[in-house]
Amino acid sequence: MGFDSIVTNGVIVTATEVLSLGIEIGIKDGKISCLGTSLPRDNDTEIIDAKGAYITPGGVDSHVHFAQDNSPTGDNFTTGSRSAIAGGTTTVIAFASQLRAEESVLPCIAEYHTRAKDLSYCDYGFHLILTNPSPSIMAKEMPQIMEDGITSIKLYMTYEPMKLGDAQVLDVLMASRALGFTTMVHAENSDIISLITDRLESAGHSSPYFHAISRPQIAENEATYRIISLAELTDTPILIVHMSSEVAMKHVRKAQTRMLPIHAETCPQYLFLLSDRLRGNNEDSFSGAKCVCSPPLRHDPKDLEAMWTGIANGTFTTFSSDHAPSTYDNPGGKKKGLVNGVMRYRDIPNGVPGVETRIPLLFNHAGPEKDARLSLPRFVQLTSTDPAKLYGLDGVKGSIAPGYDADLVIWYPESELAGGVEISQKMLHHGVDYTPFESMNVKNWPRWTYLRGKKIWDRDNGGVVGDMSDGKFLKRGKGKVVVGRMGNDATGMLPGERDYWQ
Numbered sequence: 001m002g003f004d005s006i007v008t009n010g011v012i013v014t015a016t017e018v019l020s021l022g023i024e025i026g027i028k029d030g031k032i033s034c035l036g037t038s039l040p041r042d043n044d045t046e047i048i049d050a051k052g053a054y055i056t057p058g059g060v061d062s063h064v065h066f067a068q069d070n071s072p073t074g075d076n077f078t079t080g081s082r083s084a085i086a087g088g089t090t091t092v093i094a095f096a097s098q099l100r101a102e103e104s105v106l107p108c109i110a111e112y113h114t115r116a117k118d119l120s121y122c123d124y125g126f127h128l129i130l131t132n133p134s135p136s137i138m139a140k141e142m143p144q145i146m147e148d149g150i151t152s153i154k155l156y157m158t159y160e161p162m163k164l165g166d167a168q169v170l171d172v173l174m175a176s177r178a179l180g181f182t183t184m185v186h187a188e189n190s191d192i193i194s195l196i197t198d199r200l201e202s203a204g205h206s207s208p209y210f211h212a213i214s215r216p217q218i219a220e221n222e223a224t225y226r227i228i229s230l231a232e233l234t235d236t237p238i239l240i241v242h243m244s245s246e247v248a249m250k251h252v253r254k255a256q257t258r259m260l261p262i263h264a265e266t267c268p269q270y271l272f273l274l275s276d277r278l279r280g281n282n283e284d285s286f287s288g289a290k291c292v293c294s295p296p297l298r299h300d301p302k303d304l305e306a307m308w309t310g311i312a313n314g315t316f317t318t319f320s321s322d323h324a325p326s327t328y329d330n331p332g333g334k335k336k337g338l339v340n341g342v343m344r345y346r347d348i349p350n351g352v353p354g355v356e357t358r359i360p361l362l363f364n365h366a367g368p369e370k371d372a373r374l375s376l377p378r379f380v381q382l383t384s385t386d387p388a389k390l391y392g393l394d395g396v397k398g399s400i401a402p403g404y405d406a407d408l409v410i411w412y413p414e415s416e417l418a419g420g421v422e423i424s425q426k427m428l429h430h431g432v433d434y435t436p437f438e439s440m441n442v443k444n445w446p447r448w449t450y451l452r453g454k455k456i457w458d459r460d461n462g463g464v465v466g467d468m469s470d471g472k473f474l475k476r477g478k479g480k481v482v483v484g485r486m487g488n489d490a491t492g493m494l495p496g497e498r499d500y501w502q
């Protein structure tokens, strides 16, 4: 009859509220059944004492790469999800990645299911990376994939093995719109990058630092404006992933002001790290390879400030990790770019780890204090509520409200963690051998993480206390437009003009 457990004595934060101390959470069968004061207890109701600390919804990291073929030394579902829960993330959306030669995406999706099933500590879903959107896949397979709960796709405008041309992008956008997929786009101009890369190489500039020189902000700015235009033309909601450039972000902001359904994402690396990291250090001049990701780390502290503005003012809908690591000290990992002492940045696998540090790094700057960079509700929106909505998990994940899964992060009361936590590789749970956030200090860390009412992370008593069979595949619904709306007439079109051709 009663609750299985009651969380008491905490300050509950949602995307809209910071509730006063005294509101309790009643949990039954893994779901939040109510919020209220003085909830009735049975003899066997477990009481979880949050000790005056903040309680936030379990994190939703909507951009992680686990067990992908192109990062053989990176994380699999077990190491990646273990790292997720230790940092307060209870849901990840990873990628099933089509290889260009594949005529059907169904075997690929089945393969990624086997890579995750019973091997994940947290709940998970998949986005489908489309590298060969053939007419038969779009017409025959995509409706089935949507039915199976994979309701979002990712397209690349760069990377030779994955990129699509504008004609293909337009075809996919039209199909996405008709079927209701949420479309994620990696926006960088591929030809700009190739031109500079070839010239840098001819001039002998091939150390990791030149990765950042090869992908200037203008490559991101141009591709961002182009994809916004293609999305506007076709009236398709999109999310531009891992944004790092102020000009590109302003293109997004302007589109949002026109009520277009253009969403954007940024990641911890674009808030905290600069391109000087790519230069390495005296002991190891190649170690800059650890920070090779795309878009690259930018040069100026002003670039970081610009991303913070988008975090605070609502331009970004999601704050994801883009956890895409490779082991550093491994000839199949980052050291692919170092052969016989010769550095070649173009051979370094792109991406950094961050699934575990994402939430503590942003929480560090959230709060009611005057010098906080964002409010606590905005923190919850970015890390949990809005990614859940955008990717079709609303009502299930991303909030502390009746009917939602009881996925919770309980933090430390401030008095109990004096001095905060210094991030270090040795405290993390991922499978790779470094963190780009080494030595950074954060004021708090998830003390307990709950997945559907079960404690899976207990920082002081056992660490990871869940099992790798706890995580379930999330069959997602259609994503919701979080920003803007569909049905806007594109610039210069007559009202209803699209009806002639759509």
Ligand code: URP
Residues within 6 Å of the ligand: 065, 186, 242, 292, 293, 294, 295, 322, 324, 350, 351, 352
């Ligand atoms: O450098 C990155 N981000 N690599 C991961 C793949 C991607 O583009 O998201």
Ligand code: ZN
Residues within 6 Å of the ligand: 097, 098, 099, 102, 107, 108, 109, 111
């Ligand atoms: Zn495949």
Ligand code: ZN
Residues within 6 Å of the ligand: 186, 241, 242, 294
């Ligand atoms: Zn990308």
Ligand code: ZN
Residues within 6 Å of the ligand: 063, 065, 322, 323, 324
């Ligand atoms: Zn990525």
